[in-house]
Amino acid sequence: MQVGSLVMYTKGDNKSLIGSLGIAIEEYFCDDLEKICFRILWFNTNRIGKGWSANCWGMEVLCE
Numbered sequence: 001m002q003v004g005s006l007v008m009y010t011k012g013d014n015k016s017l018i019g020s021l022g023i024a025i026e027e028y029f030c031d032d033l034e035k036i037c038f039r040i041l042w043f044n045t046n047r048i049g050k051g052w053s054a055n056c057w058g059m060e061v062l063c064e
Contacts, residue, residue, distance in 0.1 A: 001054035006064045012058030020044045
């Protein structure tokens with residue numbers, strides 16, 4: 001995954017986000033998770049989620 005990647009939330013605890021499309025808008029190092037993560041702008045809610053990575057449970061990268 002990289003900045004500009006189109007992603008979809010496919011499964012997880014937040015049922016309202018399932019099927020949502022988003023775009024990775026910023027890459028950063030997350031001290032808590034000790035890895036590179038991304039901020040995602042979710043189109044259906046117009047909110048930004050942070051702490052996502054390409055191999056997160058519930059994340060599918062559609063296009064990089």
